[in-house]
Amino acid sequence: MPPLPDLPDPAHPAHDSMLSRKFGREVANYFSGSPLNRVSFLRTDHSFISKALVHPSTSFLLLNDLAPLAADPTKLAYAKYDDVRKLIGDNPFEKTEAELIKQYNSSVTLPLVLFLGLDERMKDGFEHGIYSGRPFFAVDVTPKGTVEKEALIVIEGLKKKGLQFIEGRMHMSLNAPEAGIYAQARAVLDWNARNPFCGGCGQPTMSINVGTKRVCPPTDFASLSTAQGGATTTLATPRERAACVTRKGISNLSFPRTDPTVIMAVISHDGKRVLLGRQKRWPPYWYSTLAGFCEPAESVEEAVRREVWEESGVLLGRVVIHSTQPWPYPANLMIGAIGQALPDGEKIHLEHDPELEDAKWVEMDDIKEALRVGTSGLGEPAGEGYVEGNLRLPPQTAIANQLLRAVAEGFLEVGEVSKI
Numbered sequence: 193m194p195p196l197p198d199l200p201d202p203a204h205p206a207h208d209s210m211l212s213r214k215f216g217r218e219v220a221n222y223f224s225g226s227p228l229n230r231v232s233f234l235r236t237d238h239s240f241i242s243k244a245l246v247h248p249s250t251s252f253l254l255l256n257d258l259a260p261l262a263a264d265p266t267k268l269a270y271a272k273y274d275d276v277r278k279l280i281g282d283n284p285f286e287k288t289e290a291e292l293i294k295q296y297n298s299s300v301t302l303p304l305v306l307f308l309g310l311d312e313r314m315k316d317g318f319e320h321g322i323y324s325g326r327p328f329f330a331v332d333v334t335p336k337g338t339v340e341k342e343a344l345i346v347i348e349g350l351k352k353k354g355l356q357f358i359e360g361r362m363h364m365s366l367n368a369p370e371a372g373i374y375a376q377a378r379a380v381l382d383w384n385a386r387n388p389f390c391g392g393c394g395q396p397t398m399s400i401n402v403g404t405k406r407v408c409p410p411t412d413f414a415s416l417s418t419a420q421g422g423a424t425t426t427l428a429t430p431r432e433r434a435a436c437v438t439r440k441g442i443s444n445l446s447f448p449r450t451d452p453t454v455i456m457a458v459i460s461h462d463g464k465r466v467l468l469g470r471q472k473r474w475p476p477y478w479y480s481t482l483a484g485f486c487e488p489a490e491s492v493e494e495a496v497r498r499e500v501w502e503e504s505g506v507l508l509g510r511v512v513i514h515s516t517q518p519w520p521y522p523a524n525l526m527i528g529a530i531g532q533a534l535p536d537g538e539k540i541h542l543e544h545d546p547e548l549e550d551a552k553w554v555e556m557d558d559i560k561e562a563l564r565v566g567t568s569g570l571g572e573p574a575g576e577g578y579v580e581g582n583l584r585l586p587p588q589t590a591i592a593n594q595l596l597r598a599v600a601e602g603f604l605e606v607g608e609v610s611k612i
Contacts, residue, residue, distance in 0.1 A: 196587055197266065200225025200368045219598075221517035221528070222364070222589035226372030228309030228328055235307055235401040240320045242285040244307070244327035246273050249316030253308070253330045253377050256347060259357040260374050265365040268374060269355045276331050279303050279342045289400050293407060296430070298396040299414035301337025304384050306330040306403030308376055330377035330403075332385070362521060364569060364589045372518075379520040380404060383448040386522070390446070393436035397446065406446040408436045449523055454495045455483035456529040457514075457595035458506060460538055463604050466559050466596065467506055467533070467540075468583075469551040474570065478584040479554070481592040483526070496529045502544045504551040507537025514598055517591040528591045530599060558583055560600045567593060 200220040212218075234240045244250060251270035254261040263269045280303050284292075310318075310325035318327055335343040347357075366374055380403055390397050390408040397406040411430035438445070458467035458481070468479035484499035486492065493511040500506050508531040517526040540551050562583040565575040569587050578584075586592045 196589060197222070197365060197367050197371065199588060200372065219515035219594060221515055221526075221591045221594055222368065223371050223375040223518045223520060224516075225368055226309070226376060227311055227313065227369045228373060228376075229312055229325065230309040230376075231323060232404070234320070234323070235404055236289065238285050238288050240323075241307060241402055242283050243320060244318065245285055245305075245329065246283055247316075247318045247327060248272075249314070249318055250327040250329065252276055253328065253373065254333045254346075254350070254357075255330060255377060255381055256357040257334045258378055258382055259359050260363065260378070261350060261355055262358045262366075263355065265358060265363075266367055268366065268370045269350075270328075271331075271350065275349065276333070276346055279333060279339060279346045280305055280331060285402070293398065293400070293409050294411065294430070295413065296398050296409040296411065297413035299338070301339045302399065303339055303343070304332040304381060304399055304403055306332075306377060306380050306384075308373060328373065330381060332381050364587070375518050375520040379450075379518070379523045380448050382520070382522045387446055390436060390438060392438040393434055395433055395436065400445075404448060408438045409433065410436075410439060451524050452486040452492070452495075453483060453519070453524045453526050454486060454492060454499060454529055455481055455526050455591055455595065456496045456500065456511070456531050457481050457592075457599050458500055458504075458508065458531050458533060459599055459604065460553060461533050461535045463532070464556055465553040466556065466599060467500070467504060467551065468554050469503060469548040471547065472549040475584065477581060478570070479550075479552075480586050480590075481595055482548075482551075483592075486527075492527050492529065496531050500531065503542075503548050505539060505541035505544060506551075507534045508532065509534045509537075514595055514603070515591065526591050528595050530595060530603065554583065556600060559585075559596055563593070563597055563600060 199222055202218040202220045205217050250273060252272065253268060254271055261269045261271065306329060308328040308330055310323060310327055312325035314326035315324065316326050318324060333343050333346050363374065384399055384403060387406055388396060393408065395408060398409050400407050410433055412433050413427050413430045415427055469482050470479045482500055482503050486495040492513065496511045497508045500508050511529050511531040514528045514530050516528060519526050542548055542551060562585045565577040566582055566584045567587045568574050568584065574584055585596060
């Protein structure tokens with residue numbers, strides 16, 4: 193098992209300001225801290241994108257069924273334009289989006305190419321106006337559709353170079369900066385794969401804005417399939433597609449989704465204990481903080497109070513936001529909070545929501561000891577010095593760990609400077 197990666201550096205840690213003096217430095221969680229400037233406003237600039245795509249310095253992160261190309265479990269591997277040219281073709285972004293939409297053919301698989309951003313620290317000769325740095329793209333090389341053969345050729349070529357696609361449900365061993373790059377690529381590629389059809393009319397959609405939006409084109413060069421499953425024919429002119437509400441007004445695009453999720457360290461009214469819960473599938477002695485999805489028309493604070501009551505029966509008073517964590521499985525934003533129980537609301541009962549197998553109040557000293565030697569990922573061994581039967585907690589790459597560490601190391605202390 194590779195060692196756990198360091199966490200991202202907080203933004204401007206040495207900068208002195210009123211906010212940093214009052215609340216401490218910003219907390220950066222794993223999967224945040226990407227070194228790339230997304231320059232999102234340039235995604236529609238086809239001259240910028242087409243030039244960046246073929247520049248000699250450009251790096252391509254390839255994903256096969258969402259598994260990233262890597263040199264080893266701690267470090268991503270990047271391809272060059274020539275490595276993927278067989279799959280994506282000769283610069284698909286030379287034409288404007290309007291031209292590409294007019295040429296839309298739903299029977300042809302267009303490999304998804306996603307622009308991630310510029311690494312402005314790397315001065316490799318790429319410039320576009322006032323912007324410079326190394327361009328980064330992601331490409332979905334999953335063998336499928338009409339480009340299955342080309343994708344397999346690309347994959348085999350990379351394997352011959354000794355590279356591999358890291359399989360697994362989660363990838364938590366990448367170094368911190370590249371974990372942020374991977375998280376962005378995985379979340380957006382997964383969203384594209386889950387949205388091949390229009391939510392308004394059910395017809396196939398097309399990826400635009402270099403992978404970050406989808407549109408329902410008004411025409412299609414693909415012929416309609418027959419009841420007998422007849423072969424698709426090539427049309428000289430595109431056919432008009434059925435009317436769609438998304439082509440009217442301003443709702444003509446589908447955007448990547450991010451699902452807000454609350455996760456909270458709950459402290460007792462006297463501040464000496466922490467509420468933890470466990471699910472049935474977790475290993476013995478393994479507990480974590482409570483969590484759940486925000487619902488429509490609900491504030492983050494309300495979601496924290498509701499989820500804690502539904503899962504444990506505990507009633508909360510004050511809730512504060514601590515930090516957040518992108519979670520690309522598939523597209524969550526974990527909003528980390530700390531809440532305090534009401535003096536008469538600490539009784540635990542699990543009758544509301546059967547999600548948890550157990551919930552309990554844990555003394556702060558036990559939390560500190562578990563943070564010292566009892567942290568690990570699910571299915572992984574605890575740290576050196578752990579005594580079997582004692583509390584187990586999530587690793588530092590999980591925001592739950594950071595929330596528990598905050599309350600154990602001084603977040604609750606009253607003073608001029610907060611120890612976040």
